[in-house]
Amino acid sequence: MEFYEVVRGRQSVRSFKPDPVPEDVLGRILEAFRAAPSWANTQAWELIMVSDAGLKKSLQSTLPAGNPATAAVVEAPVVAVVVGIAGRSGSYKGKAMTARGDWMLFDAGIAAEHLALAAAAEGLGTVHVAMFDFVKAGELLGVPGDRSVVDLIPLGYPARVPKRVERKPLSEFVFRDRHGDRYFPN
Numbered sequence: 138m139e140f141y142e143v144v145r146g147r148q149s150v151r152s153f154k155p156d157p158v159p160e161d162v163l164g165r166i167l168e169a170f171r172a173a174p175s176w177a178n179t180q181a182w183e184l185i186m187v188s189d190a191g192l193k194k195s196l197q198s199t200l201p202a203g204n205p206a207t208a209a210v211v212e213a214p215v216v217a218v219v220v221g222i223a224g225r226s227g228s229y230k231g232k233a234m235t236a237r238g239d240w241m242l243f244d245a246g247i248a249a250e251h252l253a254l255a256a257a258a259e260g261l262g263t264v265h266v267a268m269f270d271f272v273k274a275g276e277l278l279g280v281p282g283d284r285s286v287v288d289l290i291p292l293g294y295p296a297r298v299p300k301r302v303e304r305k306p307l308s309e310f311v312f313r314d315r316h317g318d319r320y321f322p323n
């Protein structure tokens with residue numbers, strides 16, 4: 138699939154067929170995650186591919202009531218769990234290099250979206266799920282204390298094509314040279 142077609146075509150999918158994802162497809166998607174850039178190539182991330190039905194059910198219990206992705210976490214044949222490693226991204230010799238401190242979430246987010254776009258290119262659906270109890274999720278999956286679960290990504294063949302969620306127009310948020318000088322004046 139052409140790149141812009143993939144970018145425009147990716148949508149959050151929250152309803153999945155039970156069909157398993159072939160290993161070769163999963164392999165390509167994982168390579169896309171691996172290819173992501175990170176602060177000084179620190180790659181302060183890990184992935185746990187959860188397909189065990191009991192574990193998916195337990196993970197589901199970490200979502201608060203009303204999270205629209207609740208069903209997706211058990212319906213998807215696999216949930217890619219993005220784990221971030223603290224204190225590496227944005228630091229040099231243990232010292233934070235910017236006032237923002239740890240850049241792990243930023244790096245993990247880029248890599249997670251690489252995975253989501255690769256999945257879309259393979260005809261698969263995903264949704265980023267960040268509204269959950271990350272401490273409880275880490276305990277359930279045996280994640281060590283210097284690491285934390287950042288994102289749950291249910292992954293599988295879509296059962297339903299969702300309604301497209303609109304974006305604000307470029308004219309609203311792109312500026313030329315200085316903030317406030319519109320790049321696309323109306």
Ligand SMILES: Cc1cc2nc3c(=O)[nH]c(=O)nc-3n(C[C@H](O)[C@H](O)[C@H](O)COP(=O)(O)O)c2cc1C
Pocket residue numbers: 147148149150151204205206207264265266267268269301302
């Ligand atoms: C950091 C992040 C966290 C998100 N967390 C959730 C979530 O907990 N539950 C959910 O249903 N969707 C979640 N989403 C999906 C967004 O709601 C969705 O991307 C947004 O509404 C735009 O829709 P689209 O992805 O279909 O274009 C999350 C997305 C991002 C980027």
